Amino acid sequence: MHPMLNIAIRAVRKAGTIIIRHYEITGYHETHETNYQTLSNNMKKDVLCQMTTLILKSYPQHLILTEDTIKKEENQNTQWLINPLDSTINYSKKLPHFSISVTVRVKGRSEIAVIYDPMRNELFYASRGQGAQLNGYRLRGSFTREINKAIITTNFPCINNPNHKTYFQIVNRIWAQCPNVRRSGSPSLDLAYIAAGRIDAYCEIGLKTLDFAAGELLIREAGGLVTDFNGAHDYFYSGNLIAGNARIVKTILMNSKKDKTMIKD
Known part of the structure; x- marks a missing residue:
């Protein structure tokens, strides 16, 4: 396994643990909307902090890009694009359909991709030229013709x-x-x-x-x-x-x- 892929997988699994812990807090969905938004934002900040710390420990020279920092003109050789929670709305409504994703781009090309669904424990990942996998099994897209x-x-x-x-x-x-x-x-x-x-x-x-x-x-x-x-x-x-x-x-x-x-x- 590519070393950066290994780090990306560790990062999304750590994030998944935090997200599920918050998701399962008793009465969380009954919290006042404004307070819930604050709790949700704090949770996402915690997730980003944990993921960023883990990544930079192994790759301190790499650039971390998030929703607040990503810019199309960034030209750093190696970029880690992190989406700590997609979708926040589904998560807030207790609809168990959301994920964490990490993409590693090197010189403008995507080299590593990981999407993790913590509710179903489904880990999708790919390395350029090495195919895509789900929990260790090779993936192929559909063959629907019509x-x-x-x-x-x-x-x-x-x-x-x-x-x-x-x-x-x-x-x-x-x-x-x-x-x-x-x-x-x-x-x-x-x-x-x-x-x-x-x-x-x-x-x-x-x-x-x-x-x-x-x-x-x-x-x-x-x-x-x-x-x-x-x-x-x-x-x-x-x-x-x-x-x-x-x-x-x-x-x-x-x-x-x-x-x-x-x-x-």
């Missing part, structure tokens, strides 16, 4: 996104062909499930880098395709993403290109 038999997940952008109207047109067209369009609220787990063959495709615009960085490598290592809405590879900058098995991704791309007004990166 969109009407696929499961497609998505999220919906805020109305301030300049592409939101065009995106809803695309989703409506997909929905007319695919009865199984769903929204789980956790992009990281959706992408991990694509790598595992549980879901066939995912699409969204304006996605945050921390929400898809790990899943992007997992999918590609599991034989899937990741692209933006123009069929290019600018999703790391735009956050506009289509991912899944190649045939379903191509069908979604065909639907997106039917609009006179294309999704703008």
Whole structure:
């Protein structure tokens, strides 16, 4: 196992222990909303502190990027992208569908990816060129050929996104062909499930880098395709993403290109 992958796995497992401990506190979900938000933020800070400490102990020269610090122009040779909790809303509502993710990027390329679901104890991980695994078992994406038999997940952008109207047109067209369009609220787990063959495709615009960085490598290592809405590879900058098995991704791309007004990166 790659040394950085080993550290990343140790980091997400440590984070999972903290998150589950807070999740199981009696009456936690009954706390006043404002107080709960404070508790949730403190928990995430604790998780980030523990993960960062563990990583920097082994790699003190590496750069740690989080939701508060990540910048697209960062050019440090080795970056660790940490998402301590995706999704906070699911977690706060006691909906047991959330995860922790770590991505290691070297000179602008994703080399290591880990997504951990602490509630199910499912550990998804990948190293560039070495394939993707779930709890030690090799992963391959789905082989669904027809969109009407696929499961497609998505999220919906805020109305301030300049592409939101065009995106809803695309989703409506997909929905007319695919009865199984769903929204789980956790992009990281959706992408991990694509790598595992549980879901066939995912699409969204304006996605945050921390929400898809790990899943992007997992999918590609599991034989899937990741692209933006123009069929290019600018999703790391735009956050506009289509991912899944190649045939379903191509069908979604065909639907997106039917609009006179294309999704703008």
